[in-house]
Amino acid sequence: MAQHWQELVPVDRYIVASNGLLHEYDRKILSLLYQPLIGPDCFSVYMTLWSEVEENRLWSEASSHHFLMNLSGLNLKRIYEARLKLEGIGLLKTHVKNEDDIRSFIYELQPPLSPEQFFVDGMLNVYLYRKIGKNHFLRLKRFFCDRTMSEHEGYEEVTKPFQDIFVSAPSNTLQYLQDHSEELDAEKGQQFIGRQSANPIQLPHETFNFDLLVSGLGDSLVPKRSLTPKVKDAICNLAFLYNIDALQMKNIVLSAVNEKDEIDIEELRKAARDWYQFENYDKLPALTERVHPIADRVQLEEPKTQEEKLIRYLETASPLQVMKDLSGGAEPSSADLQVIEGVMLNQQLLPGVVNVLIQFAMLKTDMKLTKGYVERLAGHWARKQIRTVKEAMELSRQEHAKYIEWSSGSAKSPAGKKQSKQKPIRTEILPDWFNEVDKTEKVEHGSQKDAEARKKAIEEKLKSIREKRGGK
Template sequence: MAQHWQEILPIDRYRVAANGILHEYDRKVLTFLYQPLIGSVCFSLYMTLWSELEENRLWSEHSTHHLLMNLLGMNLKDIYEARLKLEGIGLLKTYVKNDEGERSFIYELHPPLNPEQFFLDGMLNIYLYRKIGKKHFNRLKRFFSDQKKPNGEEFQDVTKAFQDVFASATPGSMQYLQDTSKDLEAEENQQFIGRNDQRGIQIEVGTFDFDLLMAGLNESLVPKKALTPKVKEVISNLAFLYTIDPLQMKNIIFSALNESNEIDIEELRKGARDWYQYVNHDQLPNLVERIQPAIHQVQITEPKTQEEQLIRYLETTSPLQFLIDLSGGAEPSKSDIQIIEEVMFKQKLLPGVINVLIHFVMLKTDMKLTKGYVEKLASHWARLQMKTVKEAMDLAKKEHRTYLGWTENKKTGGKGTTNKKPIRTELIPDWFDESSNHTAKDHSQANISEDEAKKRAIEEKLKAFRK
C-alpha cells in the first residue's frame, strides 16, 4: 500500500472541475448533513476546492498542492486523507495523468444529495442519526422540509398549457432547419452548464455472497426473479451497514416477501434495522473506517519477520474480526464489542491501533477485556496521538512498567504500596523486546512455567489466524 508521498507531492499540479453546477443551497446540505459524518477537515477541503471555481463555471485555473497546503494550513498527509474520505462518500472523483515525469490531477466535485435523497438514503441517514441523536436529527428534518402544497380539492389548477399560450410559425423550407441544426448543439469539446443527478452511496454488489444467499433460500418461497438488480443493490448496502451475513439476510428477506412473491424494499430495510437494533440493544451503527486507513499503514513491503507479519495483519483486519480470530472463530460477547466501539468513537483511535490495544490488554489480563483498564490505556494513547500500529507497539514496550503499575493499583484498590516487591505474573505480547525488561529475574520458576504455557497457547492462536 503506497504512502501519501508516493501518491501526491506539493509540486503536483491540479485543476478543480464540477460535475454539474453547484448551488448555494448545497452549502447548507454539506454543512448540516455531511459535515457531522466527514468532519471539519474534509468539509474545509471541499469548500476550498469549490471556491476555486468561478461563479457558474465548471473548471478552475491550474494550481499546485503547495498552495492548497498554505490555504488550508494543513500538511499534505492530512489533505490526502481528507481527499480519500471525500471520494469514499461520493463528493469527489480524482483523475491523475503522468506526463514525462510531471504529475497532474483533476479534482471533480460532485454535488451532495438533495435533502430528500439524503433522509431516505438508507445508509447516510442512519449514520447521521447515530452521530447526532434523535433530537437534533428531527430538528434537521424540520429545517430541510416545509409545508406541502394545498390539497387539490381545495384549489383548482387553472394553469394554461404551452400550446394554449404560444403558436409556432412553420418555416417555408426544411432547408432552414438543416442549416441551423449544428448551431443548436454545443461546440466541439464543449458542454452545456447544467446539473447532473447525484446518486446515493452504493456498495459494490460483488462484495456480498449472493450464491450463498440463494443456496439458503427455498426456490418455492423466494423465486430468483425476486432478486432484481435494485433489490441486490439494497441488500449489498444493508449487509455493509448492519454487518449482516447471507444466512442472517435470508431470514430478513423472508419477512419482506409480499403476497406477489416480490421483495418489498422498505420492509427489507425495516427488517434489517429492527434486527440490528435487537442485537445491539436498540443502537444504530456508526460510520467508522473498517480497517487501518492506507495513509497510516507502515508495512507496505512484503513481511519477512514474524513482527512484520503481525503488523501487516493488524493493519488489514477490523477490530471486530480481530476479536473473532482471538476467540478461535467464536463471536465476541456484546459487552466486549461495546467496550471497543465506545473506545473507537470517544477516543478516536484508528482500527489498527485498537487492534494493538486489544492484543496488549488481552495478554495482560488473561484474555479478558476489562473496561476500566481499556479506557485508561485508550485515553493515554489518544493524548499521545497514536496513529500507526508500529507507534502503538513501540509505546506499549516503552510504557510497559507504567501500565503494569496501573494493573497493580487496580488489584489493590489504589491503596498505599508496601515494601514487598511485586511479582510480575502477566503475559506480554511476543513483539516485546524481552531484553529491556530487567525484572525477569523476579519471576518464580512456577510462574515462568505457567506464563510460558499460556503464551504458547496464545502464539498458536496467532499463527492460526495469520495464515
C-alpha cells in the same frame, strides 16, 4: 498501501472541475449532513476546492498542492487522507496524468445528495443517526423539510396551460431549425453549464455472493426474476452496512417478498435493520465495527508464530470484537465505545492500531478504559503516524517507561492531596505480545501473588482468542 508522499507532493499541479453547478443550498447539506460523517478536514478541503471555481463556471485555473496547503492550513498527509474519504463517500472523483516526470490531477467535485436522497439512502442516514443520535437526527430532518401544498386547503388552482397562452411558430421557422439542428448542440469539446444529479453510494455486485444466495433461496421460494438490479443494489449495500453474509441474507430476503413474488426494497431494509438490532441489542452499526484496511495489514501470509497469529487477529477483528473478547463476550459499555470512537474519529487511528491500544490500555489500568489515558496514548500514536499493528506494538515496547509515568500520573489522590512518598509496588499487567521485552524487568513482591493470578487469567484469555482466530 503507498505512503502519501509517494502519491502526492507539494509541486504536483491540479485543476478543480465541477460536475455541474454547485448551489448555496449544497453548503448546508455538506455542513449539516456530511460533515458529521467525514470530519472537518474533508469539509475544509471540499469547500476550499469549491471556492477555486468561479461562480457559474465549471473549471478553475491550475494550482499547486503547496497552494492548497497554504489555503487550507493542512499538511499534505491530511489533504491526501481527506481526498480519499471524499472519494469514498462520493463527493470527489480524481483523475491523474503522468507526463515527462510531471504529475497533474483533475479534482472533479461531485454534488452532494439532496436531503430527500440522503434521508432515504439506506446507508448514510443510518451512519448519521448512529453518529448524532435520535434527537439531533430528527431535528436535522425537520430542518430540511417544509409544509406541503395540501396544508393550504380552500385554495383553487387557476394556472393557465401552455396552449392557452402560446401559439405554434410559423412552419418556415420550424423548417430552419430542422435544417440547422447541429447549431443547437454545444460545440465540440464543450458542454452546457447546468446542474447534475448526485449519485448515491453503491457497492459493486461482486462484493456479495449472489450465487450462494440464489442457491439458498431456490426458484420455488423466490424466482430469480425478483432479484432485479435495484434489489441487488440494495442487498449489496445492506450486506456491507450490517455485515450480513449470504446465508443470513436469505431469511431477510424471504421476509421482504410480497404477494406478487417481488422483493419490496423498503421491507428489505427494514428487515435487515431489525435483524441487526436484534443481534446487537437494539444498536446500530458504528465506527467501532470497522476492521483494519487490507492495504495497511502486514500479516498477509499464513501466521506461524504466536505473535504473527496475534497480529493477524488484531488486523482482522474490529475494536468492538476485541473489547468483547477481553470481557469474556460481555457487551462493552456505551461510555467505553464513545472513548474508542472518539480516538478513531479525532485522532484518525486505524482499527488495528486501536486494537493494540485497547489491549495495552485495559491491561495497564486494571481492565478499565480511562478516557484521559487512552486519549493521551492515541494522541502520541497519531503524532508518530502509526498505521500498522506491528508499529503500534513496537512503539508500546519502546515507550513503556513513559507510559508508566502517564498511567500513574493520571491517578490523583482525593482532594488534590499529595500522595505518600512511599515507593509504589509495581503490579501492572502487560499484553502477551509485550513479554519479550518485559521479561527482563524485575517485579517487586508486595502483592505479587494477586497480580500474577490476574495476569495468568488474562494470558489464558488472550491465548484462547489467538488459537480461535488462528484456526480459522
